[in-house]
Structures are given as C-alpha cells and as structure tokens.
Amino acid sequence: MPDKRQPVVELVHLSRTFEQRGMLVKAVDDVTLAVNEGEVVCLVGESGCGKTTTGKMIAGLIRPSGGEIRYNGQDIWRMDAAQFRKYRMAVQLIHQDPYASLNPAHSVFRILSAPLLEHKIASNPQAARDRVRELLMMVDLTPPDDFLDKYPHQLSGGQRQRVSVARALTVVPSVIVADEAVSMVDVSIRVSLLNTLRKLKERLGVTYVFITHDLAVAKHFAWEGRVAVMYLGRMVEVAHTPQLVNHPQHPYTQALLSAIPEPDPRITRTKERVQLRSLDVPSLLNLPPGCSFHPRCPRFEAGLCDVMVPELMEVGTATRVACHVVTREAAHALRDGHTTSLPPAAP
Amino acid sequence: MTKTVLEVKNLWVEYPARRGVVQAVRGVSFDLCQGETLAFIGESGSGKTTLGLALVRLLPKSARVRQGNILFYQNGRVQDVLALSQEDLRQFRWRDCAMVFQGAQNSFNPVLRVESQFYDTARAHGMTGTAHVKQRAIDLLRMVQLDPNRVFRSFPHELSGGMRQRVLIALGLLLQPQVIILDEPTTALDILTQRSIIEVLRKLKKELDFSLIFISHDLSLAAELADRVATVYAGTIVEIGGVYDIFERARHPYTQALTHSVPTVTGDLRDLTSIPGSPPDLIVLPPGCAFHPRCPFATQRCKEQEPPLEPVGEGQFAACWNWREAMNKT
Numbered sequence: 001m002p003d004k005r006q007p008v009v010e011l012v013h014l015s016r017t018f019e020q021r022g023m024l025v026k027a028v029d030d031v032t033l034a035v036n037e038g039e040v041v042c043l044v045g046e047s048g049c050g051k052t053t054t055g056k057m058i059a060g061l062i063r064p065s066g067g068e069i070r071y072n073g074q075d076i077w078r079m080d081a082a083q084f085r086k087y088r089m090a091v092q093l094i095h096q097d098p099y100a101s102l103n104p105a106h107s108v109f110r111i112l113s114a115p116l117l118e119h120k121i122a123s124n125p126q127a128a129r130d131r132v133r134e135l136l137m138m139v140d141l142t143p144p145d146d147f148l149d150k151y152p153h154q155l156s157g158g159q160r161q162r163v164s165v166a167r168a169l170t171v172v173p174s175v176i177v178a179d180e181a182v183s184m185v186d187v188s189i190r191v192s193l194l195n196t197l198r199k200l201k202e203r204l205g206v207t208y209v210f211i212t213h214d215l216a217v218a219k220h221f222a223w224e225g226r227v228a229v230m231y232l233g234r235m236v237e238v239a240h241t242p243q244l245v246n247h248p249q250h251p252y253t254q255a256l257l258s259a260i261p262e263p264d265p266r267i268t269r270t271k272e273r274v275q276l277r278s279l280d281v282p283s284l285l286n287l288p289p290g291c292s293f294h295p296r297c298p299r300f301e302a303g304l305c306d307v308m309v310p311e312l313m314e315v316g317t318a319t320r321v322a323c324h325v326v327t328r329e330a331a332h333a334l335r336d337g338h339t340t341s342l343p344p345a346a347p
Numbered sequence: 348m349t350k351t352v353l354e355v356k357n358l359w360v361e362y363p364a365r366r367g368v369v370q371a372v373r374g375v376s377f378d379l380c381q382g383e384t385l386a387f388i389g390e391s392g393s394g395k396t397t398l399g400l401a402l403v404r405l406l407p408k409s410a411r412v413r414q415g416n417i418l419f420y421q422n423g424r425v426q427d428v429l430a431l432s433q434e435d436l437r438q439f440r441w442r443d444c445a446m447v448f449q450g451a452q453n454s455f456n457p458v459l460r461v462e463s464q465f466y467d468t469a470r471a472h473g474m475t476g477t478a479h480v481k482q483r484a485i486d487l488l489r490m491v492q493l494d495p496n497r498v499f500r501s502f503p504h505e506l507s508g509g510m511r512q513r514v515l516i517a518l519g520l521l522l523q524p525q526v527i528i529l530d531e532p533t534t535a536l537d538i539l540t541q542r543s544i545i546e547v548l549r550k551l552k553k554e555l556d557f558s559l560i561f562i563s564h565d566l567s568l569a570a571e572l573a574d575r576v577a578t579v580y581a582g583t584i585v586e587i588g589g590v591y592d593i594f595e596r597a598r599h600p601y602t603q604a605l606t607h608s609v610p611t612v613t614g615d616l617r618d619l620t621s622i623p624g625s626p627p628d629l630i631v632l633p634p635g636c637a638f639h640p641r642c643p644f645a646t647q648r649c650k651e652q653e654p655p656l657e658p659v660g661e662g663q664f665a666a667c668w669n670w671r672e673a674m675n676k677t
Contacts, residue, residue, distance in 0.1 A: 046537040156625040186390040187564065188641075191608050192621035213538075220610040220619065245612060259542035261567035263609040265590050268570045271613065279492070279543050281507065 007034035008072065008207050009058060009091070009175055015066035016053050025284045027053040029233040030067070032312065035175070040201065040208040040225030042218035042241070046256075048284060049230040051211045055177045058209055059093040060084070089119065092168035096180035098160035102152040108163055109148040112136075115170040135166040138203070140196050158189035162196065169200070176200075179211045194221055215260060219245050226318075229253050232284060232292045235312055239319040249321045251297045274298060291324065299325045351420055352525050352558050353379040353402075353444075358415030360394075360401050367630040371397040371410070373582040376656075379526065384552065384559040386569035386590075388605070389579030390626050395562045396449070398579070399530050402560070403446050404428055404436055419443060421525060442472050445519035447512075449531040454515055455503035461514055462499045465521060472522055480521075487517035490554065491547045509540030513547060520555065529561040533568055545571050566609050570594060575662075578602045581627050581637035584656065588663030598665040600642045600673045636668070644669040644676070 016028040028050040035041045043051040056062045057069060060076055068075045071087050079087060095101040102111060112135055113128040115121070122128035129148075136144035139162040152160055161181065168176055178197065182190045198221065200206055208225075212218050218227050219241055228238040229250065237250040248254045255274040262268035276296045282288050288295050294305040301324070310322040315330040360372035371394040379385050389395045400406045402417060417428040421443060431439055440446075448454050455464060465484040466477065474480060485495040491513040503511060512532065519527050532548070533541040549572065552559065563569065569576045569590065576594075577587040578601060586599035597603045607620040624641040627633055633640050639649040648668050656664040659674075667673065 046539070158625060186626060187566070187608050188390055188605060188622035189625060191619045192623070194619075195621060215538075216610040216612040219612055220616065223616050242615075256538055257612060259538050260612045261541065261545060261565070261571045262611045262613060263566040263570050263594075263606065264611055265570040265594050267611060267613050268567060273542070276539065279509070279539065281537070281539075 005036040005038065006072075007070075008037045009035040009209070010070040010073075011035075011054070011058070011067070012070060013067035014054070014057060014064050014069065016050075016057060016062065017065045020285070023285050026233050026287070027284065028057070028064075031230075031235050032067075033228055033235065033238065035207060035209060037174075038201070038205050038207055040210060040222040042210045042212060042222045042225065042227045043230060044212055044215055044218050044227055045230035046213060046281070048232065048281070050233040051213075051230050052179055054230070055093065055179045055209060055211045058175075059091050059177050060088050061093070089171040090173055091175040091177060092171065092173040094161075094164050094168050094176060094178040094181045096183055098157055098164050098184065099152075101164055102160055102167075104152050106151070107148070108132075108136075108150050108152075108155075111152075111163060112166055112170055115167065119171055121171065131170075132166075135169055138169065138200065139163070139166045140192070141166070156189075158185050158193055161185055161193060165197065165200070169204075173206065175207045175209065177209045177211070180213070181210075182217060183212065183214070190217075197221070215245070215257065216262075229256070232282065232287060234292065234322065236293070236322045237320065238312070243316075243319060249315060249319060249326050250323050251299045251326075252293050255296075255298075291322070299323075301325060350381040351378050352381050353560075354416075354418040354420070355402070356416040356418070358398070358401060358417065359413035360397050360406065360410055361413055362407075362410050364630065369629045370394075370632065371582050371629060372401060375415075375582075375584055377577060377584060377587060379558050379560060381525075382552075382556055382558060384561070384572055384574045386573035386576045387560070387562045387579050388564065388566055388569050388576060390564055392626055392629065393579045394582035394629065395579045396530055397582075399446065399528050399560070399562045402428070402528060403440050403444055404431070405440075405446065419526075438472065441468065441519075441524065442522045443524055444526040444528065445522070445524040446528040447515045447519050447530065447532060449534065455511065457503055459502075460499075461501050461503070461506075464514075465499075465518060468518060468521055474522060483521060484517070487520055488514070490520075490551060491517045492543065493517070507540070509536050509543060512536065512540075512544055516544075516547065516551070520551070520557070523555075524557060526558045526560065529559065531563050531565075532561060533565065534563070548572060566606060578605065581632060582629060583637070583666070585638065585667070586659075586663070586665040587656070588660065588665075592660060592663045596660065596663075596674075598659040598663065598670040598674055599667045600644050600669075601638050602665075603673060636666075644673050 011031050011033045014028060014031045018025045018027055043054055045051050057064050076087050109132055112132045116128045116131055122131050133144040136147055141147045141162050182193050185193055210221055222241045225241055227241050227244045229236050231252050237253045248257050255276055258274045278296045290306040290308055291310050294300050304324050310324045312320045312322045313327040315321050315327055356376050358372055358375045362369040387395045419426050466480060469480040488495040488498055493513055533544050573590045576590050577584045580601050586602045594606055597606055604620045604622045610619060622641055627637050635651045636649045636654055639645040654666045654668045656666045659665045659670050
C-alpha cells in the first residue's frame, strides 16, 4: 500500500562524522528516510548505531556533515532565522532521562508555563495556568492541580517523564522525536506511558520518530507504522512493523530478532537462533570494508560483501534492505517468476 | 535437585536514612537446591539487590540486618553466614559463594591485566600453584567462549562490556563455588551480547554443577534461564514458583500484571496490562499489603493486614488474600 501522505521530515543521504583524537568517526552514514505526516517511525538499533545522533539531527540540534534534513520539502539548514525558529518549535525532542532533563529548582507549573509565555502561546499567566492544566490532563497527570506546584524530585520517574512529554507539547509540535523515552521507566508503568504517547498521536495527529534499542517496544508502539533498523551508522532495513517483525529480510535484523529474549519461557526456549560468525562488534573508528556487518554475517559472500557497500534497495512492497545477497535473491525470484521470500504484496 | 544448598529464613534488612528507615528486605525466606537456578525479578527499588548483597554479607556499612538466618549447607556442614567471623567470611565468599555485580565494567582493577585478577583471587583464597591456576583460568575462559590468548593478557579497558561480563563469570567460577549470584548480568549490554551471556550461562550450568541465583528487572532473562522465579515487591517475596507456573499461572495480582506488561517480539501484537500508580516508597510503606493501592483485587482486609506466603499450587506460593479471585479473573 503506497503511502499517499506527504512526508513531513525527510532525511536525504544524511551523514554525520565526529572527530575523536584526530580520527573520524562516522556516526551516521548516508541515511535516507521519509517520515510521513501522522506516521510513527521507529529507529531501532544497538548502542553506537547512530540512532540518537540521527534523532538529534532531526531535532535540529546538531548539524549534518553531509546530506539534508527537509521539513515540508525545505532544507532546514538553509532556512532563515525565523523559519528555523519555527522548525525548532515544530519538532520537539523527549530525552531518555527524566531525572536530568527537568530543572530541579523549577515547579511543574514553571517548567510548563515558561515556553507558553516565552513563545506567546499564552497571553497572560492565567491563560498559561489553564493551558498547563490541559497539558497535564493530556499526559494523564490528574487531577492537574495536584501536580502544578510539585518539584521534579517529588515525582516518580514515570510522572517526570510525563512532565517532559507535556513540556514538549507546550509549543504544539507536529513532530516528536522520542529518544529512548520509556527506557528508564520501570516496566510496570512503561505500558501506560506508551499508551499516553499513542493517545497523543490520535488526538493531536503528532508524527513520531521513536528511537529505541528495544524491538519489542518498537513493535508495540509502532504496529501501524514502520521500523528502521540501523547498524553502525547505516540503515540496513526499513519496513512496515508487522512485516519487519514477522518477516525480517536483512541478516542483521534476523539475528537481532532471533536473539531477543522473550518474557515467555515457552517462546524464548524454543526460538530458532541465527548463529553469527563473530560476536565482536567492529569499532566505528575502524569499520570493515564493504558491508560493515560482513564479519559477523551468516550469509557472507567473499568478494562481494567485503568489497562493496550495499545500498538500501526496495525488495518488496515498502521494504528496503541493504544487503547484496537479499537483493540479488529478490531480483532472481522476480525474474524467474517465483514468489519471493516475502509474502505476496497487498493489492 | 532435592539437596538444599542455601536456606534463607525471615531476613530483614534496613537502612536508616534522614527521612526514616528504608525497609529494603522485609521477611524474606526461600531455599535453593543443588544445581537449581532461581531468579529474583522486581522493579528498581524493590530491594532485590540488597537481598543479593546480604547473602554474601557485602551490605554497605549503613545497612542493618534486623533479623534472619542465611544457612549454607555443604558436605553435611551448616554455616550461618550472618554468624561467620571475618576470616571465615572471607573464605566463604568466592570459595562457597561468588557474586558477580551489576556493571561488570567497575568490578575489575583497571590497572591489572586479566591474568593478575585471576592470580590475585586465587592467592587470596589459598589456591596455589601458578600453573594450576593458569590452566583453570584458561579452561574457564574457553568455557565462556573467550579466546584466552587474546583475553588473558589484556587490561579490562581493552575488552568490550560483554567480554568483561564473561571474564567476571569465569572469575566467579575459579574456586568452584557452590552458589553463584549474578546481579543484573545482562543489563546495559546489547542484545546480541546478552544472547551470548545467556548461552554461556546455560552451557556452564550443564557442564558444571553449581546453583545460580540471579537478580534482574528483566523478565525475559528469568523466562530464559530460571527453574524457579520469585517476584519481589516492596522488599518482600510476593510469589515464588516454577518458571512456567509464574509465567502462565501466576496467582499474585502483581506477578500477573508484571508478566503481562512486557511486550514480546515474536508473533502478533498482544494486549499489555498497565499497572496503575507507582512502586511504593520503602520508607513509608502502605499499611497491610504493600501492593494494595495498585491492586485491582484489593479489599478492606488488604489495607489492614499484610498477607503471608501461602501455597497456591504445586511448589508455588503467593502472598495475597485474594489470590483465588485473581485466579478466576484471568
């Protein structure tokens, strides 16, 4: 099903390198992805895969060293100051650690009213107070009057994270970049926080870029959306969530899914595991040539995978994979008229 | 699997704090059999790490063990860990019971090579003969799927997090302890590394005969490795039983909600339960059952009296006045 919605945010050959002790680290390398209006896209990967750097670039916090980020078709780093300011309001970031991202000396009311007054969203303190109450209700901190005068240390981790979400909503963003927003919250309250975030999507039509290392959380949060898997700075697979979870194509995605321990003894003890050729994750400072997954990949082909960097290619409906072997097989299957390993495309 | 190696009876641990007394462990009793794997699962602040530290008497100085017994059975001998002299305790740790702490990165001496860490541990516990220690260390490193040639002469910072965790597990096994305690052994490790740790532990359990206690907030780890699972809430065990019973026939409302609050990756979307409210403050615990403010089955009695663990099935115990109602609802 081709998505007819307009892309809000487009990452076009996005790259970012950092310098570390005179060496160049490619944190993000040639990432291309369009996020459509009202969509949920999860960026998933292990530590060091570049998902946070990508998120920060989307939020306009760090400048790409190559490629572009477009917002409604316009390169954000070529905007004038007024436009860029608008962009920074339209795209809000929720950080991982609610203990570090809220000012401990400010009350919840002050944290939430400051942006309202600063950006003249609320014309006077009374209007700000009413709006803050609404925002607190939106993030399920009820009754709101119980929270207005509290300080962050008086709140639990889950409640603090809800305040962070409410703060992001003060400026009526169209895109929320949530970077591991539920990772630090205890499991018993994680679900309700995820439900709150989902509800906001339905109520406010917010577009989400949801960054997580946890594929199970990604699946739960973005079942109607898409998941993009990153490995060592590159995007290796993008697909609709049910497709990615049930029919992963890239050997790395397959390995990752098969390795995840499940909270169900019957499932987890009988799951088929993909065996990797090596357990060692290469250093970003010294990436292997060709496909950076090749030293670990069970489908590695010498002379191909260690020579050429695979591009992200369409291999089925709305599935893109960066793997020489998978794309070749898909092309052969198509040529021979065989059904591919993918389930048939929807009409 | 009937020989008991460890028995904990009515253990209470608290920390005096400015605001009051933190009741970290409240009346915990359990036993551990030879060769068994027991998982303690609970959320942050539930007291599970304190419980682990108490078992090897490594609690911070501020902690007070108010009462309880920790009995280790070995070769027909019983020793109460809480009554051991400093010297006996030193021998007991590592030789009888080893603990691998959370955050493997910080457990090594950063200026010593891996080999020295092995030699030092061996010497401190009276294991002599460098060649003998070296051979055992190399065997263990192989068992945890590390290349001894690369790892043995390395400094800790030269190893990845997963490698360090595996070295620590090997080090923990150096003196062939009867019991090994792992605190959050896979937390903060990448998934593929977690998988390798799980496989290593599974393999070691098959090859060596030791009992394993692990402490984790990660239910999946318990589902993977445990024979029995204990759910810890507000410093006490609220349910304990076989791993399949806990995941499929939990009787305590908290265990029920917890096991249904974590998404699986395999299969279609499943409904997740959210637990209202937040975990309690261990200084000001709710009266009666500590879970009652969050519990859908709470009655007046729950607000007044704390329920004891009672049998709810074959080898399964739950501390809930209304476990029958909870059972019928699910």
